[in-house]
Amino acid sequence: MSSAPIVHEYGAFFELARQNRVIFYYVGYFSQNIVAAMAEAVKLQLEVSGATGPTRRKLFSSFVEMAQNIIHYSADALTPDRQDDRELRHGSVCISERDGQYLLLCANPIDIEIAEGLRQKLETLRSMTMDEIKQAYKDTLRAEAPEGSKGAGMGFLTMARDASAPLEFDFQPLHGVENTAVFYLKAAI
Numbered sequence: 429m430s431s432a433p434i435v436h437e438y439g440a441f442f443e444l445a446r447q448n449r450v451i452f453y454y455v456g457y458f459s460q461n462i463v464a465a466m467a468e469a470v471k472l473q474l475e476v477s478g479a480t481g482p483t484r485r486k487l488f489s490s491f492v493e494m495a496q497n498i499i500h501y502s503a504d505a506l507t508p509d510r511q512d513d514r515e516l517r518h519g520s521v522c523i524s525e526r527d528g529q530y531l532l533l534c535a536n537p538i539d540i541e542i543a544e545g546l547r548q549k550l551e552t553l554r555s556m557t558m559d560e561i562k563q564a565y566k567d568t569l570r571a572e573a574p575e576g577s578k579g580a581g582m583g584f585l586t587m588a589r590d591a592s593a594p595l596e597f598d599f600q601p602l603h604g605v606e607n608t609a610v611f612y613l614k615a616a617i
Contacts, residue, residue: 448524451477452491455520457506463495470523477525486590486617487523487530493583494521494534494613502536503608529592532615540607543599550613553584554594561588591615 445453451473454466470491474484498519506516519536538546553561565585588595596614 449526450522450524451530452523453520454522457516457518458495458498458502459516460499463492463499466495466521467492473523479530483530483617487532490532490587490590490615490617491521491523493586494532494615497583497613498534498536501538501542503539504537530617532587532617533613535610535612537602537605537608538599538611540601540609543609543611546597546611547599549584550595550597553588556588558589561585565589587613587615590617592617 452466452470456462467488470488471484474487479487498521499515499517502517502519504518506518517536519534521532521534524531524533556564565582568582568585584595593616598612599609600612602608602610
C-alpha cells in the first residue's frame with residue numbers, strides 16, 4: 429500500500445505550519461486536565477522559541493484564558509449542560525510567530541444567542557485605551573462574578589491587557605448546525 433496520499437495531505441499541513449511559524453496548535457476536545465498538559469508543552473515551546481520572560485508570561489496567560497473560554501462556552505460538548513465539572517468541549521488554539529510578534533488564535537462553536545453579547549464586550553474593549561483596560565481589570569478583580577458567568581469576567585480583559593494591539597474577532601455561521609456560529613478570537617503579543 430502506498431503512503432503517497434497520506435504524505436501529500438500531511439505534507440501540505442506540515443509545510444503550512446512551518447511557513448506560518450506555528451509554535452503550538454491543538455484542535456479537539458478541551459478539559460481542565462488537557463489544558464494543564466498543553467500548558468506544560470506551551471511553556472516549553474515558548475522557552476525554546478526565544479520569547480522573553482514578560483512575553484512568555486503574556487502569551488501563557490492569554491493561552492490559558494482562551495482555553496478556559498473554550499471549556500466554559502463551546503457549544504460542542506461531550507458533557508451534559510448541567511455538568512460544570514470535568515467538562516469536555518471542542519475548539520482549537522494556535523500560537524504562531526511572525527516578524528517578532530506572537531499571535532494567539534482560537535476558535536470554537538458557540539450558541540448564536542451569545543454572539544451579540546460577546547460582540548458588544550469585545551467592541552467595548554477595542555475602543556478602550558490601555559489605561560482604561562488596566563483600570564477595568566483592577567475594578568473587575570474587586571467585583572463579584574457576573575451572574576451566569578463561569579469566571580469573574582477576567583478573560584477578555586486579561587487578553588486585552590496583555591495584547592500589543594486590539595483583540596480581533598469574528599463570528600461565522602456553522603454550516604449544517606442550527607443556531608450555532610464559530611467564534612474566532614485573535615490576540616497579538
